[in-house]
Amino acid sequence: MKCNLRIRTTQVFCRGFHQSSVIRSRSSNPAMQFPCLDKMEELSAQLKKRPSSCSLDATSSPHNEPVYERVRSGFKVFQSDKPLFLDYGGVLPKFEIAYETWGSLNKAKSNAVLIHTGLSASSHAKSSVDNPHPGWWEKFIGPGNSMLDTNKFFVICTNTLGGCYGSTGPSSPDPADNSPYATRFPMLSVQDIIRGQERLVTELMGIQKLYASIGCSMGGMQSLAYAQQFPESVEKVVTVSACARSHPSSIAMRHAQRQVLMADQHWSRGFYYPTAAEPNKILPHVGMKLAREIATVTYRSGPEWESRFGTERLNDERPPVLCPDFLIETYLDHQGEKFSLEYDANSFLYLSKTMDLFDLSKSHQDRSKRRRAEARQQYETQDINDEPTRLCDVPYEPIKKNRTTTVEEAREDLRNGMDPIKGKELLVIGVKSDGLFPYWQQREIVDLLGSGREIKHVELDESQSLFGHDTFLLDVEHIGGSIGRFLREKL
Amino acid sequence: MKCNLRIRTTQVFCRGFHQSSVIRSRSSNPAMQFPCLDKMEELSAQLKKRPSSCSLDATSSPHNEPVYERVRSGFKVFQSDKPLFLDYGGVLPKFEIAYETWGSLNKAKSNAVLIHTGLSASSHAKSSVDNPHPGWWEKFIGPGNSMLDTNKFFVICTNTLGGCYGSTGPSSPDPADNSPYATRFPMLSVQDIIRGQERLVTELMGIQKLYASIGCSMGGMQSLAYAQQFPESVEKVVTVSACARSHPSSIAMRHAQRQVLMADQHWSRGFYYPTAAEPNKILPHVGMKLAREIATVTYRSGPEWESRFGTERLNDERPPVLCPDFLIETYLDHQGEKFSLEYDANSFLYLSKTMDLFDLSKSHQDRSKRRRAEARQQYETQDINDEPTRLCDVPYEPIKKNRTTTVEEAREDLRNGMDPIKGKELLVIGVKSDGLFPYWQQREIVDLLGSGREIKHVELDESQSLFGHDTFLLDVEHIGGSIGRFLREKL
Numbered sequence: 001m002k003c004n005l006r007i008r009t010t011q012v013f014c015r016g017f018h019q020s021s022v023i024r025s026r027s028s029n030p031a032m033q034f035p036c037l038d039k040m041e042e043l044s045a046q047l048k049k050r051p052s053s054c055s056l057d058a059t060s061s062p063h064n065e066p067v068y069e070r071v072r073s074g075f076k077v078f079q080s081d082k083p084l085f086l087d088y089g090g091v092l093p094k095f096e097i098a099y100e101t102w103g104s105l106n107k108a109k110s111n112a113v114l115i116h117t118g119l120s121a122s123s124h125a126k127s128s129v130d131n132p133h134p135g136w137w138e139k140f141i142g143p144g145n146s147m148l149d150t151n152k153f154f155v156i157c158t159n160t161l162g163g164c165y166g167s168t169g170p171s172s173p174d175p176a177d178n179s180p181y182a183t184r185f186p187m188l189s190v191q192d193i194i195r196g197q198e199r200l201v202t203e204l205m206g207i208q209k210l211y212a213s214i215g216c217s218m219g220g221m222q223s224l225a226y227a228q229q230f231p232e233s234v235e236k237v238v239t240v241s242a243c244a245r246s247h248p249s250s251i252a253m254r255h256a257q258r259q260v261l262m263a264d265q266h267w268s269r270g271f272y273y274p275t276a277a278e279p280n281k282i283l284p285h286v287g288m289k290l291a292r293e294i295a296t297v298t299y300r301s302g303p304e305w306e307s308r309f310g311t312e313r314l315n316d317e318r319p320p321v322l323c324p325d326f327l328i329e330t331y332l333d334h335q336g337e338k339f340s341l342e343y344d345a346n347s348f349l350y351l352s353k354t355m356d357l358f359d360l361s362k363s364h365q366d367r368s369k370r371r372r373a374e375a376r377q378q379y380e381t382q383d384i385n386d387e388p389t390r391l392c393d394v395p396y397e398p399i400k401k402n403r404t405t406t407v408e409e410a411r412e413d414l415r416n417g418m419d420p421i422k423g424k425e426l427l428v429i430g431v432k433s434d435g436l437f438p439y440w441q442q443r444e445i446v447d448l449l450g451s452g453r454e455i456k457h458v459e460l461d462e463s464q465s466l467f468g469h470d471t472f473l474l475d476v477e478h479i480g481g482s483i484g485r486f487l488r489e490k491l
Numbered sequence: 492m493k494c495n496l497r498i499r500t501t502q503v504f505c506r507g508f509h510q511s512s513v514i515r516s517r518s519s520n521p522a523m524q525f526p527c528l529d530k531m532e533e534l535s536a537q538l539k540k541r542p543s544s545c546s547l548d549a550t551s552s553p554h555n556e557p558v559y560e561r562v563r564s565g566f567k568v569f570q571s572d573k574p575l576f577l578d579y580g581g582v583l584p585k586f587e588i589a590y591e592t593w594g595s596l597n598k599a600k601s602n603a604v605l606i607h608t609g610l611s612a613s614s615h616a617k618s619s620v621d622n623p624h625p626g627w628w629e630k631f632i633g634p635g636n637s638m639l640d641t642n643k644f645f646v647i648c649t650n651t652l653g654g655c656y657g658s659t660g661p662s663s664p665d666p667a668d669n670s671p672y673a674t675r676f677p678m679l680s681v682q683d684i685i686r687g688q689e690r691l692v693t694e695l696m697g698i699q700k701l702y703a704s705i706g707c708s709m710g711g712m713q714s715l716a717y718a719q720q721f722p723e724s725v726e727k728v729v730t731v732s733a734c735a736r737s738h739p740s741s742i743a744m745r746h747a748q749r750q751v752l753m754a755d756q757h758w759s760r761g762f763y764y765p766t767a768a769e770p771n772k773i774l775p776h777v778g779m780k781l782a783r784e785i786a787t788v789t790y791r792s793g794p795e796w797e798s799r800f801g802t803e804r805l806n807d808e809r810p811p812v813l814c815p816d817f818l819i820e821t822y823l824d825h826q827g828e829k830f831s832l833e834y835d836a837n838s839f840l841y842l843s844k845t846m847d848l849f850d851l852s853k854s855h856q857d858r859s860k861r862r863r864a865e866a867r868q869q870y871e872t873q874d875i876n877d878e879p880t881r882l883c884d885v886p887y888e889p890i891k892k893n894r895t896t897t898v899e900e901a902r903e904d905l906r907n908g909m910d911p912i913k914g915k916e917l918l919v920i921g922v923k924s925d926g927l928f929p930y931w932q933q934r935e936i937v938d939l940l941g942s943g944r945e946i947k948h949v950e951l952d953e954s955q956s957l958f959g960h961d962t963f964l965l966d967v968e969h970i971g972g973s974i975g976r977f978l979r980e981k982l
Contacts, residue, residue, distance in 0.1 A: 026667040029581045029677040034760055037753065088810045090520045176517040186520040187811045248800050248819040249793035255820045256785045258813055260751050262528065263777050269525055286754050294747045294785065302740035309739050310894040310901055311850060316858065319579045320678045320848055322749055322840055327894065328739040329746045349813055357811055359802060367807065403801040403818065410801055435926075438793075 036323035036333065040286050044266075047282040074131025075100050075123045075159070075166050078200040084161075085375040087368035088357075090186020093175050093379075097200050098123050098159040098166025100131075102141060103150035109207045113148060113487070114197065115157040116215030116222035119351045120343050122165035125157040136473065140480045147480035148487075153211065160222075161196045162188045162350045170346030171273065183270030185350060189368060190218070190358045194226045198233065209233050212487055216240035216472035216479075217437065218351065221358045224421065224445070228360055231420040238483055240429040240472045243441035244414055244448060245359045250298075250436055254352045257294045261287035261345055270346050284345050289336035291348065296335045301433040301468035305331075362416035415448045422449055427486040429458045429472075429479060436469040458482045527814035527824065531777050535757075538773040565622025566591050566614045566650070566657050569691040575652075576866040578859035579848075581677020584666050584870075588691050589614050589650040589657025591622075593632060594641035600698045604639060604978070605688065606648040607706030607713035610842045611834050613656035616648040627964065631971045638971035639978075644702065651713075652687045653679045653841045661837030662764065674761030676841060680859060681709070681849045685717045689724065700724050703978055707731035707963035707970075708928065709842070712849045715912065715936070719851055722911040729974055731920040731963045734932035735939060736850045736905055741789075741927055745843045748785045752778035752836055761837050775836050780827035782839065787826045792924040792959035796822075853907035906939045913940055918977040920963075920970060922951045927960040949973045 075098040084092040100123045105112060115125055115137070126135040126142065135141070141148040141155055148155050159167040162185070170185040201207045213234045215223040220242025227237045264287025266272055274281045309327035313320070324333040405413075426449065430442030439459055446457045460478050465471040472479050566589040575583040591614045596603060606616055606628070617626040617633065626632070632639040632646055639646050650656040653676070661676040692698045704725045706714035711733025718728045755778025757763055765772045800818035804811070815824040896904075917940070921933030930950055937948045951969050956962040963970050 027672075027675040028584050028665050028667045029672075029675055032674040032761070034753070036750075037760065040754075090810065093519050174519050176519045181518075181520075183523040183813070184518040184520055246802055247793060248796035248802060248817070249788075251802065251817050251819050252788045252796070252823055255815070255817075255823055256781070256788060259527075259784065259824075260781050262525070262813060263531075263781060264754070265756065269528065270523070290747070290751050290754060293750065297740075297743045297747060302738060305739035305743070307898060308893055310896070310898065311737055311739060311742065311847075312891075312894045312896070314891060319581065320844055322674070322753060322844060324746070325844075326739070326742050326746075326847065327891065328742050330892075332743055332746055333750075353811055353813060353816075356802075356817065400803075400805060400818065401821075402799055403803045405801070405803070407798060407801065 030319075032321055034321075034323055040289075043285060044282060047285065048280050074128060077166060078204050080196070080199050080203070082199075083376075083379060084192065084196060084199075085372040085379065086186050086192045087189035087371060088187045089371040089375050090188075091375050091379050092161070092168060092186065095161060095168040095196060096166070096172070097161065097168070097196055098163075099200060100124060100126075100128060100157055102126050102128065102148075102155040103153050105154040105205065105207070109205075110209065110211060111152060111154050112201070112205070112207045112210050113153045113155050113212045113214060114201060114210050114226070115148075115155065116194070116197070116213065116219035116226070117157065117160060118215075118217035118219050119355065120163075120339075120348065121159075121219075122163070123157045123159045124165075126155070139476050140483075145480075145484075147476070147484040149484075153487075156201070156205075158197055158200065160193045160218075160351065162193065162347055162354060164344035164347040167196075169344065170270065170350055171344045179275070180271075180273045182273065182346060185346065187357075188350065188354050190221045190225045190354060191229055191365075191368065193354070194222050194229060197222075198226070198230055202233075209235060212236040212238060214238040214240075214483065215242065217242060217469065218355050218358075220437075221355065224360060224418075225358075227421045227424050227426070228365075228418065229420075231424060234424070236425045236427070236487065237421070238427045238429070238486060239442075239445065240479060240483075241431055241434055241437045241442070241469055242445075243358070243437055244418060244445050245361065246356050247438075247441065251356045253294065253298050253436065254356055257291040258349050258352055260294065261291040261349060263287065264290075267345060270349075272345065283341065285340040288343065288345050288348065289340035291336075292339040293332045293336035296332055298436040299469045301435065301466050303433065303462065304466040304468065307466075359414075360417045360421075361410070361413040362419075363413050365417055411448075418448050423452070423454060425454050425486075427456045427458070427483065429460070429482055431460045431465055431468070431471045433460075433462055433466050434469045434471065456486060521810075523812055525812075525814055531780075534776060535773060538776065539771050565619060565624075568657060569695050571687070571690050571694070573690075574867075574870060575683065575687060575690075576863040576870065577677050577683045578680035578862060579678045580862040580866050581679075582866050582870050583652070583659060583677065586652060586659040586687060587657070587663075588652065588659070588687055589654075590691060591615060591617075591619065591648055593617050593619065593639075593646040594644050596645040596696065596698070600696075601700070601702060602643060603645045603647060603692070603696070603698045603701050604703045604705060605692065605701050605717070606639075606646065607685070607688070607704065607710035607717070608648065608651060609706075609708035609710050610846065611654075611830070611839065612650075612710075613654070614648045614650045615656075617646070630967050631974075636971075636975075638967070638975040640975075644978075647692070647696075649688055649691065651684045651709075651842065653684065653838055653845060655835035655838040658687075660835065661761065661841055662835045670766075671762075671764045673764065673837060676837065678848075679841065679845050681712045681716045681845060682720055682856075682859065684845070685713050685720060688713075689717070689721055693724075700726060703727040703729060705729040705731075705974065706733070708733060708960065709846050709849075711928075712846065715851060715909075716849075718912045718915050718917070719856075719909065720911075722915060725915070727916045727918070727978065728912070729918045729920070729977060730933075730936065731970060731974075732922055732925055732928045732933070732960055733936075734849070734928055735909060735936050736852065737847050738929075738932065742847045744785065744789050744927065745847055748782035749840050749843055751785065752782040752840060754778065755781075758836060761840075763836065774832065776831040779834065779836050779839065780831035782827075783830040784823045784827035787823055789927040790960045792926065792957050794924065794953065795957040795959065798957075850905075851908045851912075852901070852904040853910075854904050856908055902939075909939050914943070914945060916945050916977075918947045918949070918974065920949045920951070920973055922956055922959070922962045924951075924953055924957050925960045925962065947977060 078097045081094045121136050124135045125137040143151050159165040162169045164171050170181045174181045213223040213226045220239035223237050223239045264284035266282050267284035312327050324330045428442050428445050430439035432439050465475050467474050569588045572585045612627050615626045616628040634642050650658040653660045655662050661672045665672045704714040704717045711730035714728050714730050755775035757773050758775035803818050815821045919933050919936050921930040923930050956966050958965050
């Protein structure tokens with residue numbers, strides 16, 4: 001069944017005075033109007049009216065799901081019926097990973113390149129016969145392409161676990177009761193995500209060693225984690241605009257996004273998926289829009305905005321308003337709105353937290369290993385109960401106000417955790433205009449590994465890119481070129 | 492009447508499972524708990540129950556206002572019954588400015604120093620007999636103090652117009668109907684704010700020339716605007732962590748804060764003040780908390796957080812949660828919560844926008860002058876109607892997507908607008924760890940004015956301060972010291 005859930009939200013002209021506020025007959029100045037709020041209220045009303053029979057894929061889920069337009073089809077699904085035990089003590093009793101491939105696997109199975117995606121990307125890195133829409137890395141992959149030549153390489157891209165574009169995530173049914181996991185979904189680490197991918201690569205495809213593992217942003221965390229967890233299973237590693245451990249500044253920005261989204265009343269603590277009993281639940285589209293606007297501020301750079309928008313307003317002759325008014329505001333508003341119905345809110349929350357938690361430290365690995373073993377034992381002895389993960393015995397007000405380890409100790413821990421990666425052929429790319437994963441975080445990766453000739457470090461300065469963290473999506477010349485040369489290079 | 496509206500919000504231990512979500516008897520993993528949301532819901536419930544007779548100042552307002560604890564008393568009020576015509580075409584038919592002073596005005600009236608505040612500060616820069624609570628610049632002012640010696644200087648500090656600590660702002664009654672202005676308040680420019688201050692200084696105090704005009708952040712915009720609008724009325728000008736024109740990156744961050752606050756259902760398009768008809772309206776405390784959390788990210792710096800919090804979590808042994816979990820998150824949460832009941836949401840929105848609009852350009856001044864004249868004419872001919880400031884004839888979707896002037900043209904416009912400041916004794920201070928008003932914005936002020944010997948430029952590097960934009964609140968040695976030396980200096 002095909003139906004159009006993509007609601008027209010453009011071209012809202014001025015509406016009447018907001019009905020719920022008191023209309024005052026006298027005031028010293030005109031009352032301000034809020035077309036941006038009118039628009040959001042109108043969208044909420046439209047979402048409530050949508051036909052409840054309309055779903056992304058009526059066969060896989062009984063629920064009235066949001067439409068993730070760009071990736072309705074064209075991917076394959078790897079199904080694993082073996083449980084995946086997780087770094088933070090949870091379990092996925094079974095799981096699915098959506099994936100796409102381009103090019104052909106050679107007989108020796110030695111030409112596979114695995115692309116790890118950023119937070120919100122699907123497996124659709126490149127257009128294909130099955131899905132002709134342009135992929136998110138369209139210009140970086142293809143026959144004869146200078147980065148990923150599909151005449152040579154067998155390119156694989158997956159939707160990460162926790163996502164909503166075909167892989168198991170919070171919107172997927174929990175096998176325990178066949179209702180969406182929602183916030184009963186277990187927290188994932190980046191290492192958990194790549195453990196799922198590794199099953200796809202080895203069990204389904206029979207590939208013993210990847211030629212390369214490539215990722216940008218959260219994908220660049222994954223490529224490092226892949227080399228850390230499976231050092232013998234990958235030849236070359238590329239990490240772009242990523243880090244060895246998250247930084248409190250980035251955590252702070254993602255924290256803000258999560259809290260804003262969770263404050264949307266429609267989020268309903270994650271249980272916003274319409275059910276037979278409550279068919280009119282709506283997505284937390286306002287919270288998603290706002291979270292994406294904050295994220296966009298961290299993805300792009302000030303100098304780019306200075307030259308594109310400056311401080312010009314839509315109309316200098318009008319009194320300023322609190323709804324979007326400066327050009328930069330209309331840009332952010334548009335970015336937020338575009339995203340608000342295209343990605344699952346819970347996937348966003350979980351993967352955002354997964355990024356915060358990324359840490360290649362030895363102590364982190366040791367704890368994770370122990371917890372995975374505990375999760376396995378609990379699962380195998382069927383000792384699963386519904387005791388919630390409460391914060392009951394610690395007060396909510398922080399009892400621990402400052403860090404307990406020194407900066408130096410934490411750095412040594414990180415260096416130890418990265419031991420398995422040492423000696424691997426590694427390309428590290430940083431972008432100086434990136435404020436979210438600043439260039440010193442990529443320098444740190446190189447420093448921690450000790451800069452042998454097997455490590456190549458590229459840093460794009462402001463004259464090469466002003467696109468900030470988003471550079472990897474846009475810069476075919478410098479990002480694509482550097483990766484292409486690295487892949488072709490023989491040590 | 493004294494009453495305790497300061498609601499205890501600490502020490503919320505675990506609550507029962509959220510009632511509105513379906514309790515599921517079976518799930519593969521435990522459901523996540525949300526103590527941070529429980530706490531906000533509890534606070535909303537408590538706010539609804541507060542006694543409606545309880546108000547900040549029952550004589551000045553019939554409404555059940557929030558308690559702005561720190562500044563209940565101890566300030567004086569300047570009342571102007573002459574209308575103030577505003578840069579964006581609005582009018583304040585009359586207005587009040589709350590102010591405090593320290594030290595004594597000499598006979599020649601030549602020792603007055605006016606301090607302009609940042610967005611959310613009150614007039615209470617320093618403790619006094621009337622209000623013994625420490626002021627926001629407590630350590631920078633006092634008898635024998637190395638920055639502002641009150642044995643020598645007569646120090647004045649005001650609450651800015653648009654604020655909520657005693658000066659006329661959105662929570663004040665509109666004389667047209669004696670109900671709070673709310674979002675019928677007219678938009679203010681920084682220049683409007685200092686025009687109000689100038690009346691206090693000249694009309695009430697009879698001071699013809701200030702010895703100095705000093706400000707940080709939005710206050711640093713004001714001190715520049717004072718010199719621009721009244722160059723003959725000020726001897727020395729100090730601007731700290733400010734700029735000559737806002738930057739799209741800062742606008743973007745403030746935009747995010749505003750949109751988040753406006754999305755709080757309790758904000759009610761600004762009409763959240765309890766009325767006789769609706770005594771149980773509550774403040775948009777969740778939106779304020781979230782906005783302040785985002786703001787805090789822009790006020791402090793990453794390196795400071797790295798050394799204070801690193802990436803440590805409250806408890807490594809617990810599964811991660813979406814409520815505050817990392818130390819940095821509990822810090823942000825606490826900062827947001829502290830602020831959420833202490834400042835008026837509409838004041839925050841208006842003054843945040845005022846900062847965005849700050850621009851010393853010539854074209855901006857010319858437009859403003861014309862609009863003020865139009866406002867005066869309209870007021871004097873009583874041609875005031877209630878026509879709202881709609882965006883009716885332009886579609887909401889941006890029709891103008893990119894800037895229409897070049898970077899160079901805009902810079903020349905700014906240089907021309909700053910002409911009146913040229914030749915003034917000026918101290919410009921920038922802080923390298925400040926991401927909100929980056930150091931190049933202070934360099935730009937100096938460059939635009941042409942660096943004569945009357946201009947002194949101080950730049951604090953990371954070894955001197957890691958406190959980012961907040962440095963001016965904390966750094967007695969470098970900020971206080973530099974300002975003190977500048978004030979004592981004879982050219």
